[in-house]
Amino acid sequence: MGRLDGKLALVTGAASGIGAECARTFVREGATVLLTDVQDEAGRALADELGHAASYRRLDVVSPEDWAAAIDELRQAHGRLQVLVHNAGGGVPRDDLEHLSLEQWRRVQALNVDSVLMGTQAALPLLRASGEPASIVIVSSVAGLIGTPDLVAYGSAKGAVRILSKSIALHCARKGYPIRCNSVHPGFCDTPLVRALASQSRDPDEAWRHLSQVAPLGRLGTPQEVAALVLYLASDESAFTTGAELVLDGGLTAS
Numbered sequence: 101m102g103r104l105d106g107k108l109a110l111v112t113g114a115a116s117g118i119g120a121e122c123a124r125t126f127v128r129e130g131a132t133v134l135l136t137d138v139q140d141e142a143g144r145a146l147a148d149e150l151g152h153a154a155s156y157r158r159l160d161v162v163s164p165e166d167w168a169a170a171i172d173e174l175r176q177a178h179g180r181l182q183v184l185v186h187n188a189g190g191g192v193p194r195d196d197l198e199h200l201s202l203e204q205w206r207r208v209q210a211l212n213v214d215s216v217l218m219g220t221q222a223a224l225p226l227l228r229a230s231g232e233p234a235s236i237v238i239v240s241s242v243a244g245l246i247g248t249p250d251l252v253a254y255g256s257a258k259g260a261v262r263i264l265s266k267s268i269a270l271h272c273a274r275k276g277y278p279i280r281c282n283s284v285h286p287g288f289c290d291t292p293l294v295r296a297l298a299s300q301s302r303d304p305d306e307a308w309r310h311l312s313q314v315a316p317l318g319r320l321g322t323p324q325e326v327a328a329l330v331l332y333l334a335s336d337e338s339a340f341t342t343g344a345e346l347v348l349d350g351g352l353t354a355s
């Protein structure tokens with residue numbers, strides 16, 4: 101028996117890294133999954149690999165029209181949605197106070213924060229539709245918990261979704277909706293995003309070594325470890341957990 105048997109899930113940014121691993125894990129645990137991304141080829145290839153329980157559609161998370169169309173497709177095809185994972189996100193190079201432009205700041209807020217607001221607003225009626233327990237999981241970051249001089253826009257956005265997550269959780273609880281919402285806060289994990297971050301630095305090998313060892317546990321996290329936590333929050337095993345922020349960072353924020 102799977103931990104998500106019978107559940108319908110939508111994962112954003114599912115073509116790569118953590119989102120792809122969430123999609124794999126969800127299908128393995130019995131869910132039907134709509135993978136969404138802007139990398140259509142990779143998203144479609146993964147959905148094909150995962151078989152009949154998975155499908156792919158393009159969803160640019162900064163587009164209200166894309167959100168409306170994706171939710172409409174789910175409504176017509178299934179009439180329900182039990183799991184929504186806001187995973188798509190990212191930053192910009194040279195994200196420090198003296199290099200960051202206002203245009204870049206706005207782009208990062210749109211990708212990491214506006215997307216979560218828009219997507220949650222668009223999906224809420226469908227998440228409520230079946231009356232069954234539903235779960236929203238927001239992939240934030242340790243950068244949303246502590247200040248980082250090189251992640252000014254990104255950290256601010258990840259901090260904003262931390263509180264947005266709690267506000268969504270409390271709104272749904274107050275209204276009596278059977279919808280929970282929680283955020284997860286990974287430290288550095290081995291994904292294309294972090295490899296790109298290292299490759300943009302002046303000494304990519306040294307940057308990679310540093311990122312790999314910065315956590316007290318002395319290694320990077322894996323997308324599988326993040327997906328396992330997202331799975332817990334998506335499943336009914338976490339039925340009493342809402343408005344929480346769960347950290348997996350190898351001890352990075354412990355001191």
Ligand SMILES: NC(=O)c1ccc[n+]([C@@H]2O[C@H](COP(=O)([O-])OP(=O)(O)OC[C@H]3O[C@@H](n4cnc5c(N)ncnc54)[C@H](O)[C@@H]3O)[C@@H](O)[C@H]2O)c1
Pocket residue numbers: 112113114115116117118119136137138139159160161162187188189190211239240241242285286287288289290291292293294
């Ligand atoms: N990897 C880490 O160390 C780490 C740590 C903390 C938080 N995170 C967060 O985890 C999430 C996933 O990151 P990842 O490391 O797997 O990165 P990744 O680059 O491997 O995957 C991100 C995915 O999001 C997609 N995406 C980007 N912009 C999009 C848009 N506008 N609409 C839809 N999809 C879009 C990309 O195409 C990609 O497939 C992000 O929110 C990231 O901020 C990652």
